[in-house]
Amino acid sequence: MADRSVMADPNRLPPSLWVATARPAPATEPLSGDKTADVVVIGGGISGLSAALRAAEHGASVCVLDAGEAGWGAAGRNGGQVIAGLKWDPDELERRLGAAAVEFANGAADEVFSLIDRYGIECAAEQRGWLQPAHSRRALRTSEARVEQWARRGAPVELVSDETARSMVGSDGYVGGMLDRRGGTLQPLSYARGLAEAVQGQDGTVHTRSPVVSLERDGTRWRARTPSGSVTADRVILAANAYVSGLYPRLAQSFISFTSFIVATERLPDDVAASVIPCRLGISDTRRFLTYSRVFDNRLLVGGRGTYGDPSNDTDFAHIESAMTRLFPQVKGIPIAYRWSGRIAVMPDFMPRIHEPEPGLAVVHGFSGRGVAQATALGRRVGEWMATGNRDCLPIPPTAVHRIPFHRLQKLYVTAGMLLYRTLDALG
Numbered sequence: 001m002a003d004r005s006v007m008a009d010p011n012r013l014p015p016s017l018w019v020a021t022a023r024p025a026p027a028t029e030p031l032s033g034d035k036t037a038d039v040v041v042i043g044g045g046i047s048g049l050s051a052a053l054r055a056a057e058h059g060a061s062v063c064v065l066d067a068g069e070a071g072w073g074a075a076g077r078n079g080g081q082v083i084a085g086l087k088w089d090p091d092e093l094e095r096r097l098g099a100a101a102v103e104f105a106n107g108a109a110d111e112v113f114s115l116i117d118r119y120g121i122e123c124a125a126e127q128r129g130w131l132q133p134a135h136s137r138r139a140l141r142t143s144e145a146r147v148e149q150w151a152r153r154g155a156p157v158e159l160v161s162d163e164t165a166r167s168m169v170g171s172d173g174y175v176g177g178m179l180d181r182r183g184g185t186l187q188p189l190s191y192a193r194g195l196a197e198a199v200q201g202q203d204g205t206v207h208t209r210s211p212v213v214s215l216e217r218d219g220t221r222w223r224a225r226t227p228s229g230s231v232t233a234d235r236v237i238l239a240a241n242a243y244v245s246g247l248y249p250r251l252a253q254s255f256i257s258f259t260s261f262i263v264a265t266e267r268l269p270d271d272v273a274a275s276v277i278p279c280r281l282g283i284s285d286t287r288r289f290l291t292y293s294r295v296f297d298n299r300l301l302v303g304g305r306g307t308y309g310d311p312s313n314d315t316d317f318a319h320i321e322s323a324m325t326r327l328f329p330q331v332k333g334i335p336i337a338y339r340w341s342g343r344i345a346v347m348p349d350f351m352p353r354i355h356e357p358e359p360g361l362a363v364v365h366g367f368s369g370r371g372v373a374q375a376t377a378l379g380r381r382v383g384e385w386m387a388t389g390n391r392d393c394l395p396i397p398p399t400a401v402h403r404i405p406f407h408r409l410q411k412l413y414v415t416a417g418m419l420l421y422r423t424l425d426a427l428g
């Protein structure tokens, strides 16, 4: 269980709109020397920090170790859209996993905003809704069923007409859609930094620039080693998501690692700004190869799946930039100010996972590109479980780690999957 690859990574967050506008990071130090804790958390993203915070709220001594800084991974790079629900719609979710899973999915976005309120996290959070416009009539029928199922359970969701969707988005590209008042937006890097500060406020420790290079058993306890120290703990929460690499066997082979790309324009002139997403909500459309967009700091942000692997130059973002001007021709000619990307862990069924591969070791991952709410809420449950031993708080059962067959062909899977998705999207 030794992992050398994390040591080679410079672990500096790449430039982005979020880096340029985030609140300062809380003061942290790399781990130095040998320490003990009740719970050691590997990964200072949304899931790790929210698990650590919940464990600390239950009185556990917690120590978070991140290879970079708090929010270095997808947590500090995402679109900042807070989206309720899970991949499976509520009827299917209830049939497969029971009512607790539906209740969890229904409340996940609320958990984000109430956590932000409780800890006074300054991260431009707004719970004014999330829009999922439909790219085709067929997709709209799926949205209708989704709205009917959630509305039956009392969720504040509604179907919007073609005209309403187009005027909310400021684009002709959609035919109605779902407006979900549970959702909202935030500044993701500020959120991650705020969570880290909240952990510190509960007497937890956050060590940055502290890549865990090995995780091993020490009698009934666990020891996580970094290049400059170690933490021995009764329990471990491994929350490294798509960046897990080789730290624990089979995990990195249990999901497909996609790269998601975002671009943000220079500040828009007033007349253009007024015509782009006038509703100012976060928007993710119904395409399988989805496009997500929002306005922040008077700039238009548009993101979507990218090529396999990390981008090597600006031209790797060309497909996102042409999607942007296709949807919003009014921004043509406005320069792009920021281009950045991050990695997401996509599960074969798009559902997140909790694993307990050995006693005292919990893994939480696989948010499939929708982790702001899910990783917050699921992280909290895993933190509570590891602090108290009470498994009943888990909304989905821990499962075995399943390696995806022929995983080393993942580059081929991603390329073929993207081609298939593009074709299906084009067919509506």
Ligand SMILES: Cc1cc2nc3c(=O)[nH]c(=O)nc-3n(C[C@H](O)[C@H](O)[C@H](O)COP(=O)(O)OP(=O)(O)OC[C@H]3O[C@@H](n4cnc5c(N)ncnc54)[C@H](O)[C@@H]3O)c2cc1C
Residues within 6 Å of the ligand: 003, 006, 042, 043, 044, 045, 046, 047, 048, 065, 066, 067, 068, 069, 070, 071, 072, 073, 074, 075, 076, 077, 078, 079, 080, 081, 082, 083, 210, 211, 212, 213, 239, 240, 241, 242, 243, 244, 245, 247, 259, 260, 261, 262, 292, 303, 340, 341, 342, 343, 344, 364, 365, 367, 368, 369, 370, 371, 372, 373, 374, 375
């Ligand atoms: C470009 C982009 C846009 C997205 N947009 C949205 C969106 O709008 N809404 C939404 O809901 N979701 C979105 N997502 C998905 C969401 O960001 C993720 O699901 C979420 O951040 C997962 O959080 P996490 O804490 O599990 O993982 P991460 O945030 O990736 O954190 C993992 C952490 O583990 C650390 N780590 C890894 N290995 C080690 C090690 N050996 N030792 C120590 N630390 C280690 C890394 O440094 C990293 O900080 C987007 C993702 C990307 C990349």
